[in-house]
Amino acid sequence: MSSPRALGVVSRPPLTWSYPTRHISIPRQVVAQVASPHVLRKHLELQNPSRSANSRPSIFTSGQGVNMSTRSGHRVPIEPQRVDAPLTQAATFLVVTIAHTPDAAQVVRSVLSGIDGLAKNVAIRDLSAAFACTVGIGSEAWSSLTRTPPPAELHPFPAIHGQRHTAVSTPGDLLFHIRSERRDLCFEFERQLLDSLGDAVTVVDETTGFRYFDVRDLLGFVDGTANPVGPDVPDSVLVAEEDTAAAGGSYVVVQKYVHDIKSWNRLSTEQQEAIIGRKKLDNVELDDAAAGQQQSHKSLATIEDENGEEHDILRDNMPFGSPGSGEFGTYFIGYSRRLWVIEEMLQRMFIGDPPGLHDRLLDFSTPLTGTTFFVPSSGFLKRLDTDND
Template sequence: MAQRANLQPQSVDAPLTQFATFLVLSVHDHPDALRTARATVAGIADLAKNITIRDLEARFTCTVGIGSDIWDRLTRLPRPAELRPFPTVQGSVHTAIQTPGDLFFHIRSERRDLCFEFERQLMDQLGDAVAVQDETVGFRYFDMRDLLGFVDGTANPVGPAVPDAVLVSQADTSGVGGSYVVVQKYLHDLTAWKALSTEQQEAIIGRTKADNVELADAEKGQQSHKTLATIEDESGEEHEILRDNMPFGSPGAGEFGTYFIGYTAQLWVIERMLQRMFVGDPPGLHDRILDFSRPITGSTFFTPSASMLASLEDD
């Protein structure tokens, strides 16, 4: 923990806010584009400060993630031990797909206008050095619920457990103080979901809908989403991740979804969770939430410590 303290982390554990923008960009393969992208991410703290100062109570933050394919060209820093592209996970029915992305910006605030203004200034700086792969605007829905009607993020670590769950330890010296982040954009079939009874929905999720009480795990056979998303190692120790999922959508366009974002100190934890969800445990019994929620993106990034990010300017 001492080495972590010397490397100020980015705000991966910032409080949950009312609004967020999730921005995935690709950097054009040209020296000028790389220089522009490097200078922009190195100076992200100054850009964020320009927005934060407008309303200190709005809890504005921006976290920057860097993808595997561009890491060596953009940073010239040692590669974090587990950094690799998002793995395509092919189940018998559903597939977790991989989509492009070199840079990821997780922009959060209690005010939508601050997220908008930061993104505007960010894109002005990046200019034609980048191409937008995905831009999703999320919002908090009632009492932390997703658009399926269930409370989301219940399994998040709290208090002193957060740093151990999300910040890379000294065992991964090239990534210490940083965090791996996996993002997926899911679209919901709400018509089919609403055709289920509340009891059927609760069995799929593994919690009660009204009061968010955890249901017992099935002794064998089909497991709930809650069970399949709980990851234990060979010794039986549970490994937590920090989710900052948000609903998004447009009723007029008939689009309803959840943007999954998971921060973790160990990338294998989320990768194993995806295997359990899409392949099933036992294999063949996939997470039934996937029958109603379809992933249309999938990317992995690493968020270096704030000090390492700022050091890129020296390059």
């Protein structure tokens, strides 16, 4: 679970910023080569969404809407179903199953078709808090809930059994990825949402995440370095012409990892860095190991196709935990245009490349859940209660 690092101060006349790192770090040597101030502005807005969450135009809106916000006005909420919503200080990851009762599916359809209004009612309390909710639908519920053919790659999360570690598959019909700069807004939205759904659903997992220092996980490393940025985001995250019925949507996989912090902290910094594949202090990337040798987490999580083209996913991982109960973890959430990319990444981590040389990060991080969903466009959700009897 590794990611970006602080740039400190980046200056490029006539534009000057001094923002703390919040998302994707650009190496200094790359910054020096960037000719477009717009590119730097976009990058730094991604790093500090609290300063610009409602001011930057949406990279994509899952096929719907236009961001009309102004830099100072925060006039409208974030677009519904926006997968690339800004990184925030708080998030709730809510996974539920739908009851097997005659009216449960219709209750869920009604709530999902109106979820944009519910989100706006909460977001309007503080538009600067960058409130957003993204809804994903699982394969087991797709047909009965939507009465449409499922997206081409949508299927249950496949359990992966390595020699030492297992990626478990757990139930989940709906995912609600709730984000905001304010924890109370996440709480209020979830409360209203579950009140609306009532007995039609059962909560199977509820995880509250928080942003930790300069986007670090609880293992002490920056998380999310490999995220796509700028024009690469839609190509990496949005389904396109390969599946026209699902175009504008995105696959999403979630896993809840708990860490053995005591064992991890017994390692030297150098040992930790070798496992992650980056320096702990400054996030500098380490060289890849030779083929056939033990690979780092960074290397195993890098996916290329048969033509050598690298495929990225968009992560919005968050730490969670409770020191009093001894719980320390990372909630992995990855959005992708191509579900096979995430599944190949997990195969490499749990099976190893070559097989038998698994990701050593798994010796200290155990997945408790594993579920796959598809995030449709907001227009698709709005039609759920009108297209079906």
